[in-house]
Amino acid sequence: MEADMTMERAKDAILDAALPHVPFDGWSAATLRAAVSDSGVAPALAQALYPRGAVDLALAYHARGDALMTAHAATADLAALRYSERVAALIRFRLEAAEKEAVRRGTTLFALPHHAPDGARAIWGTADAIWQALGDTSADINWYTKRATLSGVYAATVLYWLGDDSPGHHATWDFLDRRIADVMQIEKMKASLRDNAMVKAVMDGPLNLFAKVKMPTMPDDLPGMFRK
Template sequence: MTAPDLKETLLDAALIHVAFDGWTEDTFRAAVEDSGVNMAVARAICPRGAVDLAVAYHQRGDRLMIERASVTDLSALRYSEKVAALIRFRIEAADDKEAVRRGSTLFALPKYAADGARLIWNTCDLIWTTLGDTSDDVNWYTKRATLSGVYGATVLYWLGDDSPDHQATWDFLSRRIDDVMRFEKFKAGVRNNKALSALLAGPTAILNQIKAPSGARNDRPGHTHGGQ
């Protein structure tokens, strides 16, 4: 069995315990015992124990989102609706709300906050890339930063939502996406306004020098070339 397979085995075993013990050392040890994976091997695969399993759980959700998007016809949707659909796919991929809640608590800790921010950023990068985003300037960053805020806020709303089929969450998401689209329309308006463009020529010239990371859309697990 490969290391990724063993990590998935450990993750499946851990999820049973996360609701009671969180993403903790107790959960990791229980997962090792339940799965039958040798502790030395488990430590080699997950040096940080349950923290690495929490990361793996988030990444599993990203893969499931991409898999669902690849078999769903989104062609009839407006662009904003496609963005909302992928965020919904991602949230619905996390079928264990308590595991997400415990993960949110873990990644809110200063020690792991960078891990949490990176996971959310990567999720939003996957969403934009799957939808065919080709930006390679400062917009590459602003799109992902803005969507990270939308995604994070929607997950927190979902965690407290007890409405039927989480309809309140999807309504909340729709409003947040509308806000993003209005902001994108505002940016386009500024670019098309000659007076404002002249006024902002200096700052714009500086921002135009910012480029997306080299190979940003080609070096991630789960990447699908060509988008939708």
């Protein structure tokens, strides 16, 4: 356990040391080299912690933002908010946990074709973290559609936020509210279609197929895992 804690501290130390270099050198090999030197972590350990180099460093920064958002959500009083407002609040928490230039440089990195899948997984992970923080219990196709929809809203909001210089980012929060309102209108339209007898007759087959879709689960019999 102590070794694991030491590894985590070393990983955080490198990431902390990297952040001052990111605005100048981006999430790059040069940034990682400088961070390793500044942090005092042994290069061999740094290689083990960030085996793919700068892209793993950028992903670690993204994961840190998700963790900060989750921690903020756990202490925030959201009970008086409507569900859509809670979603908006968590997206706001997520952006407020980030440094804009670090995100801007990350957006550039993950726009590269060979890193695009990593960027897509990171955004999906943020959407999943938001739904988990909100207590989502869906286990069917809704598990996927909720995260896919929220990923689109989050990605669009990030891009708007990067170019927003309004006081307190008020323009971004207004943009976010409009995107969520658009999603709510789509959900209302879907609900009205489900109540239409003709649509139900046409969609009966596909809906039965969709009902078989379940959320992904981690096998509990992998090597090194113990059943409780």
